Each structure stands twice: as structure tokens, then as C-alpha cells.
Amino acid sequence: MDVPEVPSKVDPDALTAVLDGRWADLRRGVRAQMAETKFRDPVALDVEAHRAQVLDQLRALAETDRPGLGFDPAYGGGGDVGGSVTSFEMLGYGDLSLMVKAGVQWGLFGGAVQLLGTERHHERYLRAIVDLDLLGCFAMTEHGHGSDVQHLRTTATFTDGGFVIHTPDAMAQKEYIGNAARDGRMAVVFAQLITGSEERGVHAFMVPIRDEDGAPMPGVSIEDCGPKAGLNGVDNGRLSFDDVRVPREALLNRFGDVAEDGTYSSPIESDSRRFFTMLGTLIxxxxxxxxxxxxxxxxxxxxxxxxxxxxxxxxxxxxxxxxxxxxxxxxxxxxxxxxxxxxxxxxxxxxxxxxxxxxxxxxxxxxxxxxxxxxxxxxxxxxxxxxxxxxxxxxxxxxxxxxxxxxxxxxxxxxxxxxxxxxxxxxxxxxxxxxxxxxxxxxxxxxxxxxxxxxxxxxxxxxxxxxxxxxxxxxxxxxxxxxxxxxxxxxxxxxxxxxxxxxxxxxxxxxxxxxxxxxxxxxxxxxxxxxxxxxxxxxxxxxxxxxxxxxxxxxxxxxxxxxxxxxxxxxxxxxxxxxxxxxxxxxxxxxxxxxxxxxxxxxxxxxxxxxxxxxxxxxxxxxxxxxxx
CATH class of the missing domain: 1.20.140.10 (Butyryl-CoA Dehydrogenase, subunit A, domain 3)
Known part of the structure; x- marks a missing residue:
């Protein structure tokens, strides 16, 4: 077999054209935006200074069109899922704390509202999330359950027309939650839905965790995870809930809903299949x-x-x-x-x-x-x-x-x-x-x-x-x-x-x-x-x-x-x-x-x-x- 010899010189731009692929125009645009922005290296910053710098950079990022790429145009988005993921990927060239915090805000928190919620949630929250007027968290992981999401222990019990969010024990404490320790005002909380004494599996709920002044909401306990081995520009925290009441509409109800009388309904009959379908939307x-x-x-x-x-x-x-x-x-x-x-x-x-x-x-x-x-x-x-x-x-x-x-x-x-x-x-x-x-x-x-x-x-x-x-x-x-x-x-x-x-x-x-x-x-x-x-x-x-x-x-x-x-x-x-x-x-x-x-x-x-x-x-x-x- 005659293996062609590699040419003595190859233009890197010709290779870049292949690497950039389907979203080449977007990649070029993102590089141009990055080149125009002063990069502030986090070396030697303490934790609080690093967090402040990352939030400052996140606000600057919100002024571009990139955070909204994956959202519905009706709420200020670009309707470009692939472009959104590609844009997040390119944040990995810089301070990874910014990439993670952006991912929490627009990918996880915003993505959960978009993909698990319905029109009432989209109308109320999405534009504020895209514009960074509402900073939020994705509260899934618990101290006792990380990969085994299906058996989370936080509960959401329907009673008196709304839900009571509760942390039953230390193993159910939400842990390592990005945006929780410092900046988040609301969390998408994953909990076992209980209505009429019947458990219907894990569902997601919109739960306020701080008031306008930044103080924890009644019944919400917030702890700072403190310094980590890396990513110290991300304010990871722990959340616990002591019988926190939220309205019935707080349930992100695309895959399961509860009527005013407590009746549960879902387009997917099987609890297990519904759970995996829900998780599948969040990939x-x-x-x-x-x-x-x-x-x-x-x-x-x-x-x-x-x-x-x-x-x-x-x-x-x-x-x-x-x-x-x-x-x-x-x-x-x-x-x-x-x-x-x-x-x-x-x-x-x-x-x-x-x-x-x-x-x-x-x-x-x-x-x-x-x-x-x-x-x-x-x-x-x-x-x-x-x-x-x-x-x-x-x-x-x-x-x-x-x-x-x-x-x-x-x-x-x-x-x-x-x-x-x-x-x-x-x-x-x-x-x-x-x-x-x-x-x-x-x-x-x-x-x-x-x-x-x-x-x-x-x-x-x-x-x-x-x-x-x-x-x-x-x-x-x-x-x-x-x-x-x-x-x-x-x-x-x-x-x-x-x-x-x-x-x-x-x-x-x-x-x-x-x-x-x-x-x-x-x-x-x-x-x-x-x-x-x-x-x-x-x-x-x-x-x-x-x-x-x-x-x-x-x-x-x-x-x-x-x-x-x-x-x-x-x-x-x-x-x-x-x-x-x-x-x-x-x-x-x-x-x-x-x-x-x-x-x-x-x-x-x-x-x-x-x-x-x-x-x-x-x-x-x-x-x-x-x-x-």
C-alpha cells in the first residue's frame, strides 16, 4: 500500500476550516468577541475576588447574543441548540469557572425551565434568565444521592393547594449546587412528588431561595461549600428546606402535573419511563x-x-x-x-x-x-x-x-x-x-x-x-x-x-x-x-x-x-x-x-x-x- 507522504508544510487555516465544521461562522464570531474582551487571569485571586470577577464576566457575557442562542426566540433566544452548545464549549478556552457558572445559569437552570416547564414558566422566567435578571441554581445532587437521582430523598408534598418542599435528613441536603452560596435567587429543586399519599417519582420545582436583599427565604438554609481544588470562581453551596411552601404552579409540569384537587396526570404513564424521559431532555x-x-x-x-x-x-x-x-x-x-x-x-x-x-x-x-x-x-x-x-x-x-x-x-x-x-x-x-x-x-x-x-x-x-x-x-x-x-x-x-x-x-x-x-x-x-x-x-x-x-x-x-x-x-x-x-x-x-x-x-x-x-x-x-x- 502506497501511503502518501505528508506535505512539508500545511496551512493551519485549512485545518481550522475542517475543525470548525457546521458552526464555523459562529466559532469565528465567538473568537472575535473573545479577542475584544480583556481576559483577566484568576491566578492569585482569593475565593471571594475570583467569584466577584466571574460574576462580572458573566454579566458582560449576558450583554452578547451567546447566552440566549439555545432559547426560544419568543423569549429573547436564538433557537440554535447546536450553536448554544458550541458557544459554551468555546468558553472552555478561558477561565473554566466562567464556563461552569454560565452553564449553571443558562444551561442547567434555564434549560430546566425551558425543557421541563410549560408556557406559564416560559412567560414568567425565561427572558429574565437569559438577560441575567434572575440568577438561579440547579438543585439536583444530594449528599446521599449523586448518580442515583431516581432515589433522591427531598420531598415535595401536595397539600392545601400547593407543595411543601422538605429536606427529611442530612442525606437529603442538596450539595455542590452552583450559584447557591452567593448569587442565586431561585432554584430548580428536584424532589419526590407526593400527592394523596402516593409517590409519583422525581419532579422539578421552582423554589425561591433568597429575597431581593439577598437574605435566605424563610425555611431555606444555605451553606457555602468553601474553597475547592479548582473552579473557585463558582459559588457552590448546600441547600436545605424546612417545610418551604410553594404554589402549585411551581411544578415544572411538562411531563407531570397536579390539579387543584391533588389529582396527578402525565402524558407518560410509567413513573420510571417518565423519569428517564425527563432526564433525557437535560443532556x-x-x-x-x-x-x-x-x-x-x-x-x-x-x-x-x-x-x-x-x-x-x-x-x-x-x-x-x-x-x-x-x-x-x-x-x-x-x-x-x-x-x-x-x-x-x-x-x-x-x-x-x-x-x-x-x-x-x-x-x-x-x-x-x-x-x-x-x-x-x-x-x-x-x-x-x-x-x-x-x-x-x-x-x-x-x-x-x-x-x-x-x-x-x-x-x-x-x-x-x-x-x-x-x-x-x-x-x-x-x-x-x-x-x-x-x-x-x-x-x-x-x-x-x-x-x-x-x-x-x-x-x-x-x-x-x-x-x-x-x-x-x-x-x-x-x-x-x-x-x-x-x-x-x-x-x-x-x-x-x-x-x-x-x-x-x-x-x-x-x-x-x-x-x-x-x-x-x-x-x-x-x-x-x-x-x-x-x-x-x-x-x-x-x-x-x-x-x-x-x-x-x-x-x-x-x-x-x-x-x-x-x-x-x-x-x-x-x-x-x-x-x-x-x-x-x-x-x-x-x-x-x-x-x-x-x-x-x-x-x-x-x-x-x-x-x-x-x-x-x-x-x-x-x-x-x-x-x-
Whole structure:
């Protein structure tokens, strides 16, 4: 196979055109707005000063058209869901506290009102939320229940024509609630709805938490979570409610309502299905977190690669000091991570397009597939951010440890991304659940016990036909290592075959769950998580391959081909034990994978700067003292 050589020089703008994709005009506009705004770095600010600065920046952001992009035009919005998520994603280039606070205000608080409420809520609240006249919170997480939202303990009991919101014990205290400690005046509170002594599951309620003077409302207790490892510009707090009365209209009633006489009604009969449908409407936050993690990763790589091109260390035999990015070990730290960042970017762009295009009347299976993809990509994006920012910090040595050089702040601020908007381990179980069966109309919750039963009941009909894939893969393994490794079809088939084998293995193990469903599921949990991960890795490779096909500039396309090869082969190398252990690669070919990754790192080294410049991160976010000669 003749692999085209990478051109000696590729215009970063040609790469940017591919990266910017569907919302290219919006991305250019956001960059222009960012360039015109003075960026105030939060380094050395104390918690209160940082919070004040972020609120000041949030008000400046509210004066632009960006916060309203995802809202209905009737209430000052732009009706552009994909553009809204893309705009939030780009906030990840700057102070991540601003991104999170903006996400709480317009993505979570405003999004809940828009997507869970009805016209009466839209009329009353949305314009004030968009304009920042009403700052709010998204009060879901409790001290005792984070991922297990279905079993939250806060109650909303219908009595005397309204609801009484109550925190029954310490485990039900709302915790880690953004905007609660300092600035929020109202909260969307998730609680178990009780009417006529009957529990109807988790619903959302509009609950005032502060009066006009900023004092807590009667019955509302507010505590400050205090300093955190990062994101200290976000005022996270704890909320408790002592028999707080709200009117009947406080219920966000798109999916469930209570009449004046206490009669409950819903367009969705099943409590479980209603709950998951409600949560499914709120995936924008999860998508935005994954995209913002990607932006922070790009910023870290841009800093580390720029530094690696100017920092010199140790002499050659000729007496010249070597630029550290010329060392293979340094390339190995950064370039496979850069390739994966490109791959995840294209997968994220594809996800945002699907989110934008899906209709509320779309079949349930299509909606669940979108939720699964959002869950999986959020997990991979945030884990990748954690690993890559750490690698970038190490690649910059002591300079990378100085706060002024940005990387420590990025590391601290993104660390929590792996557990908020869904713990990554739980999210990958959600992905695996979707792989093992088509969704039931009335499916169970995500507890290990219910999930195991779910698998047991449904799995027999879900095993995919493997023969055609295996035969196709075998036909593509003939030839030299380089012939095989650089065939895109072989890479895709290998990822697909791995996914199918892992899913089939999980299914076989979980068939035994009838006698001890929890024990069997718990013993197979590592296998379940692998199934979710390899599925998402296959989707990511497919998205990258599709993006390469869209690239019109021939030189940029050739470079992206090699970057895609590096992503695929480094992912294979990372999971080499599986491919060897399951006979997909011979021992000699396994060694050759490592050689191919080394070769690609060497070939892509001259283009490292162009590849990070193509992210088009505004220069003010790429400035660091370590990059000044």
C-alpha cells in the first residue's frame, strides 16, 4: 500500500476550516468577541475576588447574543441548540469557572425551565434568565444521592393547594449546587412528588431561595461549600428546606402535573419511563461539559507544544542543544494525545449536530441512542482531559508547575469534570446497557440489581451477527504491516470486531444472573465498562474518518489522514493486551504497532505547531510567561 507522504508544510487555516465544521461562522464570531474582551487571569485571586470577577464576566457575557442562542426566540433566544452548545464549549478556552457558572445559569437552570416547564414558566422566567435578571441554581445532587437521582430523598408534598418542599435528613441536603452560596435567587429543586399519599417519582420545582436583599427565604438554609481544588470562581453551596411552601404552579409540569384537587396526570404513564424521559431532555449540560473539557485539553496541548518547540535540553555530539520536542519520548507524551484530541473533537461535533437535529417527536430508540452517545463521549472527553493536561504539565517541567503558566489551573479546574454531569463509571454502564439490548418501552432504573435483571430478560435477542465482520477483517490482514496498519477499513473493522466480541462476552456472562443478579453483575462490571468504552472508541474513529473525507484541501487532508492513523494505532497499542490475548494480532504484528506509532510521531513532529495553531485559540489564552523568550 502506497501511503502518501505528508506535505512539508500545511496551512493551519485549512485545518481550522475542517475543525470548525457546521458552526464555523459562529466559532469565528465567538473568537472575535473573545479577542475584544480583556481576559483577566484568576491566578492569585482569593475565593471571594475570583467569584466577584466571574460574576462580572458573566454579566458582560449576558450583554452578547451567546447566552440566549439555545432559547426560544419568543423569549429573547436564538433557537440554535447546536450553536448554544458550541458557544459554551468555546468558553472552555478561558477561565473554566466562567464556563461552569454560565452553564449553571443558562444551561442547567434555564434549560430546566425551558425543557421541563410549560408556557406559564416560559412567560414568567425565561427572558429574565437569559438577560441575567434572575440568577438561579440547579438543585439536583444530594449528599446521599449523586448518580442515583431516581432515589433522591427531598420531598415535595401536595397539600392545601400547593407543595411543601422538605429536606427529611442530612442525606437529603442538596450539595455542590452552583450559584447557591452567593448569587442565586431561585432554584430548580428536584424532589419526590407526593400527592394523596402516593409517590409519583422525581419532579422539578421552582423554589425561591433568597429575597431581593439577598437574605435566605424563610425555611431555606444555605451553606457555602468553601474553597475547592479548582473552579473557585463558582459559588457552590448546600441547600436545605424546612417545610418551604410553594404554589402549585411551581411544578415544572411538562411531563407531570397536579390539579387543584391533588389529582396527578402525565402524558407518560410509567413513573420510571417518565423519569428517564425527563432526564433525557437535560443532556445539553452533559454534552457541553464534554466539549468544554476538549477545549481545555486543546489549550493545554497548545501551551505544551509551543513550549516543547523552544525549550532545549542536553547536547548532541555536534554540541548543539536539542529542542525537547525532537525527542521521541516527548513526542510520545504529546502527539498521540493530540491525535486523540482531534478524534474526540470530530466525534463531539457529530454529537452536537445530532442533538441539534433531533426532534422532540423522534422515536424513543433514537432519543436513547443520543443519550447513550452523549454519556459515552462525556466520559471519554473528560478522562482524556485529565490525562492529557497532566501529560502537558509534565512536558513543561517546572515551568508547567507555576500557576502563571496556566497548566496547574487547567489541571485543577477540569479534575471534577470526570464526576459531574454524571460519574463516568455510571455513564459507561448506561452506554453498555444500550449496546446489549434495544430499549424497552418501560425500562428499569440503573441500579446494579435492576440493570442485571434488565440484561437477563433481554439479552438473548441482542447478540449481533459476527460472521461477516470477522470474514471482512481477515481479508484485510494480508500484506505487510504498513500495508495493513494504514488501511482505514482495517482499522474500522478491527474496532468494530473488538466491540462486538466484548458485547457478546458481557451478554454470555450476564445470562447467568438469574440466581444471583447483583453478584453476577458486580463480578462482570469491569467487562460492562469495557463494552461501553470500546463502543465509544469505535464511534470516535468513525467520526474522525468521516471528517477526513470532508476535507477539501489536499495537503490538509493528507495530514489529517496521518493524524487519524496515529489515533487508531495508538488506541490499538493502548489495548494491545486485548488484541493479542484474543488473537486479533500476532506477537510480531503487535510489536510492529509500536514501531508504526513511533514512525507517525516522527512524521507528525514538524506539523505539531500547525496542528495546535489550527485550534485557533485566541492568543490571549495562549499567552504564558514560559513562552516568552
Amino acid at each position: 445539553r449540560g452533559r454534552v457541553s461539559v464534554g466539549g468544554s473539557a476538549g477545549s481545555a485539553t486543546k489549550r493545554a496541548l497548545a501551551l505544551a507544544i509551543r513550549y516543547g518547540e523552544r525549550r532545549r535540553q542536553f547536547m548532541t555530539p555536534d554540541g548543539d542543544e536539542v529542542v525537547i520536542l525532537d525527542y521521541l519520548g516527548h513526542q510520545r507524551k504529546l502527539l498521540p494525545a493530540l491525535a486523540k484530541t482531534y478524534a474526540l473533537h470530530f466525534a463531539q461535533e457529530e454529537l452536537v449536530s445530532k442533538l441539534h437535529d433531533i426532534d422532540s417527536s423522534a422515536p424513543e430508540e433514537e432519543q436513547r441512542e443520543l443519550e447513550s452517545r452523549a454519556a459515552g463521549l462525556k466520559a471519554l472527553n473528560t478522562w482524556h482531559a485529565t490525562a492529557t493536561i497532566q501529560a502537558a504539565r509534565e512536558a513543561c517541567g517546572g515551568s508547567g508547575y507555576l500557576a502563571e503558566n496556566i497548566l496547574p489551573g487547567l489541571k485543577a479546574d477540569t479534575d471534577v469534570f470526570t464526576t459531574f454531569e454524571g460519574d463516568n463509571t455510571v455513564l459507561l454502564q448506561l452506554v453498555a446497557k444500550g449496546l446489549l439490548t434495544s430499549y424497552k418501552q418501560d425500562f428499569e432504573d440503573l441500579s446494579p440489581l435492576a440493570t442485571a435483571r434488565f440484561f437477563t430478560d433481554q439479552v438473548v435477542s441482542t447478540i449481533l451477527e459476527r460472521t461477516s465482520v470477522r470474514k471482512a477483517l481477515e481479508s484485510l490482514t494480508e500484506g505487510s504491516d504498513s500495508d495493513v496498519f494504514f488501511r482505514r477499513e482495517w482499522q474500522l473493522r478491527l474496532f468494530e470486531d473488538r466491540e462486538q466480541h466484548v458485547v457478546e462476552g458481557v451478554a454470555k456472562r450476564l445470562r447467568k444472573a438469574a440466581d444471583d443478579p447483583f453478584g453476577v453483575f458486580n463480578a462482570a462490571q469491569d467487562h460492562v465498562l469495557r463494552a461501553g468504552r470500546v463502543h465509544v472508541e469505535r464511534l470516535v474513529l468513525e467520526a474522525f474518518a468521516a471528517a477526513v473525507e470532508r476535507c477539501e484541501d489536499p495537503d490538509a487532508r493528507t495530514l489529517l489522514e496521518r493524524v487519524c492513523d496515529l489515533y487508531a494505532l495508538s488506541a490499538i497499542e493502548e489495548d494491545l493486551a486485548w488484541f493479542l490475548g484474543h488473537g486479533r494480532l500476532t506477537a510480531s504484528r503487535g510489536k510492529a504497532v509500536t514501531s508504526a506509532v513511533n514512525r507517525l510521531c516522527s512524521e507528525l513532529r514538524p506539523h505539531a505547531r500547525a496542528l495546535v495553531d489550527a485550534f485557533a485559540i485566541p492568543e490571549q489564552f495562549r499567552a504564558a510567561p514560559m513562552l516568552v523568550s
